[in-house]
Amino acid sequence: MAASLKAFRHFVHLCSSQTLTNLPERIKNLWEELIGSYWFIPTACVLVGILLAPILVTIDEHFDRETVRKLSFAFTGDDQAARAIMTAIAGAVLGVAGTTFSITIAVLSMASSQFGPRLLRNFLTDTPNQFVLGAFIGTFSYSLLVLKSIHKYDVEFGVPQLAVTFAIFMAIVCALLLVYFVQHMVHAIQASHVIQDACHDALKNIHYRYKDTCDIQHQRDVMHQDVESFLTWPATPIYAPSAGYLQQIYIESLITLAQDYGGVIQLHTTIGNFVTDKNVMGHFYQRPASDESHFQKTKTSNLAVMSRTPDGLFWQRFATSIHLERRPVHSDDINYSLGQMTEIAVRALSPGINDPKTAINCVQSLTACLSIMMRRQPPSPYHFSIPPHNNDLPDILANQPRMAILSVMTNNPKISEFIDLSLGEIRRYATADLMVLKALCQAMTDLNYACVNSAQRQTLLHELTLIERAGEENLSYSELVVDLMAMGKQARQFINNTNQQHFEYVSEFSDHIHKALQTPSK
Structure with a gap:
């Protein structure tokens, strides 16, 4: 009895308003997880077929049969013809569904060996593939139920003519979908198409995380004294509730938790990292009793912060404020999206x-993603609790500047880390390929167009140095080394010279030929 009561209390806590602060985001993640599964859309199509069959049969029973016979496209045969048609449709679509499933498995096997296992999710979650399979098995379910409703001795009302007509129409649609499925799979297995989908996925996450403009009010909040002083407060280590990959951080839930316990939660682990149950994911800094936030109650109660030591409820609420998975799955993690293109490039450079x-196509797509990240405002690691506005306050207090209390601090990767984990990873596998190394040099100059500060330029110059060193130590011919070093030198001059508007590498041999062609012959 005690165990059941404890489990019930835990369930009530999970469903409480404090835990579900990020309810819209949680629902969005659940919906994306359902859409991303291979069974959801086909199952929905089966349910639609199961619901349509009795609805159309019921309409048939109350519909004027003479009107149906006047329709040129409607089925007007007897029960034997209807049963034969429905049996043929059910058997045909089920066989075609098996064929499409076999084709999908073959494509997955090829994609796993050529593009990498992490790209399998892109094929499994392909909505057109799921819809085609769902249309086949949905039509099969619909045909079985309509076949069941065809009676032998009641010809007047035993043949659901509209239902059979709709089945014929769906059979034609399924035939067209089969042609579309073959054409779609031919394009889906092309490397350029796979890279384009991965790039689109990365850009979606970048636009979600990175903003177009800077939040001026947030920059003012960052000047709060807690940002500089919270590291000196009493700290309690936060251990991971279980082992796995961090897939989601519900910031609003953590802000509410930190506010309720009067402190600051600092996370050292970022989305996509692996943790064990002994990992210190972060620290909870408890606000000291002498902090001035404790004395704000004399002015207004909704700004008062009362700190307390973390207890069992704190750890339960923290466990529901993050999402861990046993395996890395798709989420809003930008590293995961960029890693898909990196994996394609690395496999393309393998001897097999x-x-x-x-690989060059992957480098160009990664450059496009990184260029947008360099121009946009990166997500801030500081997250504040903004007390609600109280209309009952005196006018003097109501006109005071907004009070923001630091609650959560996250660990956000820098642009240099993204460059190293994407283009830098490709460089480490392309040390003996001049074509890819020159594409990486070109990528550094392309990213230079998007630089907004000197730190980004220093990152590009550092990566350019590593590219030159990789080619110098691994290229097989001295002529190839000279070519790469010449391009690296021109790229470095372009990055250092902020006045240059365009970069185009011209090799020494090409420059010599160009001058020879311009020299008039004697």
Whole structure:
């Protein structure tokens, strides 16, 4: 009895308003997880077929049959013809569904070996593929239920003519979907198409995390004294509730938790990192009793912060404020999205595949994503609790500047880390390929167009130095080394010279030929 009561209390806590502060985001993540599963859309199509069958049969029973016979496209045969048609449709669509499933498995096997296992999710979550399979098995379910409603001796009302007509129409649609499915799979297995989908996925996460403009009010909040002083407060380590990959951080829930316990939660782990149950994910800094926030109650009660030591309820609420998975799955993690393109490039550079063109395509797509990240406002690691506005306050207090209390501090990767984990990873595998190394040099100059500060330029120059060193130590011919070093020198001059507007590498041999062509012959 005690155990049941404890479990019930835990369930009530999970469903409480404090835990579900990020309810819209949690629902969005659940919906994306359902859409991303391979069974959801086909199951929904089966349910639609199961619901349509009795509805159309019921309409048939109350519909004027003479009117149906006047329709040129409607089925007007007897029960034997209707049963034969429905049996043929059910058997045909089920066989085609098996064929499409076999084709999908073959494509997944090829994609796993050529593009990497992390790209399998892109094929499994492809909505057109799921809808085609769902249309086949949904039509099969619908045909079985309509076949069940066809009676032998009651010809007048035993043949659901509209239902059979709709089944014929769905059979034609399924035939067209089969042609579309084959055409779609042919395009889906092309490397350029896979890279484009991965790039689109990364850009979606970048636009979600990075903002177009800077939040001026947030920059003012960052000047709060807690940002500088909270590291000196009494700290309690926060351990991971279980082992796994950090897939989601519900910031609003953590802000509410930190506010209720009167402190600051600092997370050292970022989305996508692996933790064990002994990992210190962060620290909870308890606000000291002498802090001035304790004395704000004399002015207004809704700004008062009363600190307390973390207890069992604190750890339960923290466990529901993050989402851990046993395996890395798709989320809003930008590293995961960029890593898909990096994995394609690394596999393309392997001796078994040896496709540098695909690797260059990945480099160009990664450059496009990183360029947008460099121009946009990165997410701030500081998250504040903003007390609600109280209309009952005196006018003097109501006109005071907004009070923001630091509650959560997260660990956000810098642009240099993204460059190293994407383009830098490709560089480490392309040390003996001049074509890819030159594409990486070109990427540094392309990213220079998006630089907004000197720190970003220093990152590009550092990566350019590593590219030159990789080619110098691993290229097989001295002529190739000279070519790469010449391009690196021109790229470095372009990055250092902020007045240059355009970069175009011209090799020494090409420059010599160009001058020779311009020299008039004697």
